[in-house]
Amino acid sequence: MSRGNSTSSSLTPTDDALIAAIRNGDERALSHLYRLHWPMVSHFVLQNSGSEDDAQDVYQEGVVVFYEKVRDGSLELSCQIKTYLYAVCRRLWLKRLTSKSRFGVRLLDDEEHGPYLNTGAEEDLLAAEEQDRRFSTMSEALNHLGEPCRSLLEGFYLLDKSMQDLTIEFGYTNADNAKNQKYKCLVRLKKLFFAHYKEEPI
Amino acid sequence: MMTEADYYALFEAYAHGELAGPARANFEARLAADPALALRFADFTEMTGTLRAYGQRQATRQQLRGMHAAMLAAEEPAAPATTEEPAGLTHTVNPMLRISRTERRLRQFWSGHRATVGVAASVAVLAVFSTLLGLDLWRTFNTKPSLYGYTVLRREVERIKKSQKDLTISLNQFGRSSSGAAAPKESTISGTGFALTSEGYLVTSYHVIQGADSLLIEGRDKQRYHAETVYSDVKHDLAILRITDKKFTGFGRLPYAIKAGQADLGERVFTLGYPREDVVYGEGALSARSGFEGDTAFYQVSIPVNPGNSGGPLLDERGNLIGVVSGRQNDAQSAAFATKSSYLVRLVDSLDAAKSGVPYHLPRFGQLAGAGRPKQVAKLQDYVFVVKVFE
Secondary structure, eight states: OHHHHHHHHHSOOOHHHHHHHHHTTOHHHHHHHHHHHHHHHHHHHHHTTOOHHHHHHHHHHHHHHHHHHHHHTOOOOSSOHHHHHHHHHHHHHHHHHHHHOSSOOOOOOOGGGOOOSSSSHHHHHHHHHHHHHHHHHHHHHHHHHOTTHHHHHIIIIISOOOHHHHHHHHTOSSHHHHHHHHHHHHHHHHHHHHHHHHHSOO | OOOHHHHHHHHHHHHTTOSOHHHHHHHHHHHHHOHHHHHHHHHHHHHHHHHHHHHHHHHHHHHHHHHHHHHHHHHHHHHHHHHHOGGGOOSOOOGGGGSOHHHHHHHHHHHHHHHHHHHHHHHHHHHHHHHHHHHHHHHHHHSOOOGGGEEEOOEEOOHHHHHHHHHHHHHHHTTOGGGOOOOOOOOSEEEEEEESSTTSEEEEOHHHHTTOSEEEEEOTTOOEEEEEEEEEETTTTEEEEEEOOTTOOOOOSOSOOBOOSOOOTTOEEEEEEOSSSSOEEEEEEEEESSOGGGOTTEEEEOOOOOTTOTTOEEEETTSOEEEEEEEEETTSTTOEEEEEHHHHHHHHHHHHHHTOSSOOOOOOSOSOTTSOHHHHHHHHGGGEEEEEEEO
């Protein structure tokens, strides 16, 4: 880790190189990006009556949006990464503030981050919100599923364990049994998931 | 009949590419033909996709949290190091990251609550000042006019002038401090006084000689005498002085008598005094037999008086002394006050009874009755003096 730090901080890769590295799953590149823009967002949130923890939440959410777009390959960046992140985090924090405050909210902006309006952050955030809603429904559905279905599905899909490991872990006689159990669980999950997910208005 | 779970097994096998060539083609054909199956397959894909993405999201979160922790951990020891090589920084470093934990909390509190704090502070300030102002107003409405409206009439030479002179004197004396002869001190306060007996007793107002170090009496002919305070009556604002100079022989016969009784309302009265360097005559009428705030030891007279008039004699038409000018009211038109002469007589009598020092021989008969006013004044002015006070 320390070796990785030294290499990533001594040479500053351009945005393109960074995005390419992150797309290829380079953890050091993501870590470098994370460190690079953290002061900006933390300063912004602290300036606008947020706490250190708020800043961390907002920033991580913003980075997740960015990261997932990069991994998808669906990121269309019309500006610097810095500006994009700033716009995303700014939008996220504004939303939180308005939901907390009874009054209208005015944000203090750092001038150096320039025009943050045409960054595509708005649309990306809408998509991300939709995704978040899907995830929270899924999490709720998983919670309602009950054991051992939940652990089984989480083990297979979330934690990426192999069917063999799960067979041993849950004490099934063979892998086919475990598979059948998994399919049954999936059927139940499907009912719970779509019951919640579809009825909610968009 | 296939159960839902069986379908899922099929779907998964297809998605993983585990189906053999013909089975695969068969499945794809069924998907195209059967919309219910297609929908079921779409739901399955969406669900498993969401599950996987959810897992990935959680992993990403975990990763970022780890990065954040690592960053914070790296920052603590790195903080002193960064000051050594600031050129290596590629972005503006947030100064908030380098402050102590308590201060950070304070700053957070401040940035979060500054609006509230500001409002609270302004409310507090407003409350305090309105309370103070309100109390003050209430008090002024509820109390009788106090001594604020009353001005004693001694003349104060400006302090600036004095300090300036002191400066000049000390400058002049600098370097020849042992020369001995000290420059004469300027008097800071002056008033008026008049002769009480021919033996050298004088009367003035107490507030003129209040706090006096030494007294100097100066007549119209610029003859100066040293004097000392014999007795002072604070309540009636009277003071009796005595000339202490050896060469002083006496005033001679006083032209006025001192009236022991009360004067009448509406009597024409006049006074002589030294509000300036020269003697000034003022006349008017006796307008009330009580003074400021109903004080019966005083008359109210309608004579325009000025600082320096204090201690001057108040005489009636026949030239009898009926009072000693003392002060005036600020907020009233030409309302001056004078101590009644009866109190002066009583004071002298009590001093006489105590038998201390030279006896008092008050003038019994005046010589001014019937004379015209200019003649009266001409005779009188030799017995009216400036009282100069050195503090």
